[in-house]
Amino acid sequence: MPERHVVDRLPEAARVVVRGGGSIGQRHARVLRLLGAEVGLWPVRPRPEPATARTSSGPSIDRLDDSSGPAALRSAQLVVVATDTGRHVADAIEALDAGAARILVEKPVAPTRIQAEPLAAHGRSSDVWVAAPLRAHQAFRQLMTLVAGVGAPASAHVRCQSWLPDWRPDRDYRESYSGRLGQGGVLRDLVHELDYAELLLGRPTLLGAHLEHRGPLDIEAEQAATLLWCTETATVTCRLDYVTRPATRGIAVRGPDGALDWDLSTATVTHLDATGRTATTRFPADLDRDSVMARQARAALELTPGTEPAQRHTAGAPATLAEGLATLDLCDRARELS
Template sequence: MTATVVVRGSGSIGRRHARVLRSLGAETHLWPVRPRGVSGSDPATGATLLDEASGPAVVARADLVVVATDTGRHVADTVDALDLGAARVLLEKPVAPSLPDAEPLATHPRSGDVWVAAPLRAHAAFRHLLALLPSIGRPVSAHVWCQSWLPDWRPDRDYRDSYSARAGEGGVLRDLVHELDYASVLLGEPALVGARLDHDGPLEMAAEQSATLLWTTPVASGVTVRLDYVTRPATRGIVLRGPDGSLEWTVASATVRHTDPSGSVVEATFAEDLDRDTVMATQARAALGMHPAADPASRHAAGAPATLPEGLSTLALCDAARALSAGASPPIPPAPVEPRDHEARHDPHDPGAPEETR
């Protein structure tokens, strides 16, 4: 049976979702936030266009609704889709600007039917890295980074006008939250030790330009994370070190490098990860074919998105980092946690390649 999908939000990430889902054979509808005054099919994606009059009825029978609107609308748009009767929702990151903002969704009776977009989990290289993790013994330390130069994201647009520069919606913690998510999959739930967010720097913007975090997990005694908008050339990856060797994932080249205790190196490259549509198709198939209640091992093997409790846990980590950087020292706010084994979003698969405003 053909799946029915509605993509709410028609910015570049929303259009990419629509194009990919249609390529998978889904009956795909695109519902822009701002009325376009046109009907029929969207020329860019081939998806059927909806409006305020036609949208609710299609959402009510949808197998999946993708919420790709502005961060400030994420919770309301997801709750609306669930209340209308959509079977499942795939919510773009982050869940909300802050954890308290997410409460109406976190406490919704159908919150278990929500996925949170986490496309780095759908990379073949990440799944290979996860499978290799036992080979280095218990990881002692890890360093995660995603660094690029914000003005390069869209050279034809002033970065100061983008959502990334806005204090309430942007900043590297919200923008690059995928790094926090996948590190937690690999190493377990973080306990934040230190955080520094820098608002001063070469860019003129209200949101933080960089963030440096330190945490521990039940597995690793030291995890450092560097996220910033102020680095050229762009670079993204992770290094994990343990008593039996090390692992390094270089996202830009889709390469995983395994070094054993003797220093011997084996590299594997996953060319399919270099195609963003291929990665998103992996995530989309999992979101359509699985329920968030599936066991973690099955979800990870399929390249499925994050669950809502995982998305909320990551959001809580971001809130705690902001508080700690500002001089407070609170614990990470409580959020539903499971065991781990937009309209203005830059593309999560390519540091430095933004997504246009919805």
């Protein structure tokens, strides 16, 4: 089991609305409560929970509905949009128009870049974050400080490979968001890998893509994707799939002056210099998903998307809307090329 780590509470309670009562929305609500926020959970579909849930670990999570939710948006310092991908844009715009200070939209922003255009064109688009919790990993922050030392030109391989039925063993994977055509599939579901690779290695020019819809899983969406792109400093391959056991996730970067490996399953970064000398650092807090999400949530509340990039990256802040839209562009181009 991952080690549990203490979450530092916010200096002042913040008012937060979490739109969407599924598993990810409930996790956001629980983490924000641990931070000391005043949290209202507003499901899309009515749920049988009591009006208010209280625990000794933090303030209450109020259960909102369609009669109380719109008013809560007006005074919210942060609204987390954790609904189905197809309604992210509409829910984010509703919160912005109501007067919420900032929005954190779960990934991806929309099914396609064109569907995200109303949010991109909104007068308050600069107040929108896009969830990118891998940026909040302590290991990733170390990776960012070391990657330039590998030298250029570099090569990199990004991987996120697992077995979809293992994700939620108590639920039929064929009924999940992940398997839905136009909503799920590995390009949308595993878009975090594209986001962090772009931040680490630079803006990509996509050279090739192969999407696999046929495979061992009975789903409509793509089960695997292999991408090839280049940046100013590196050539990158990326493998995303739902069809691999055991799971593997991370990145390997190789260059004329050394190499880096980030293994998310062990929360380690291994640095090799040009002579082959090795140093491995472990980041146990990264194995606690709540701690990682708390780091991201705190940064989303204390900073703005306009904050200087180095400060955002050090704090483990989410992606900006522009960055979230850039990953959508990459996904759209991959579908066109495949």
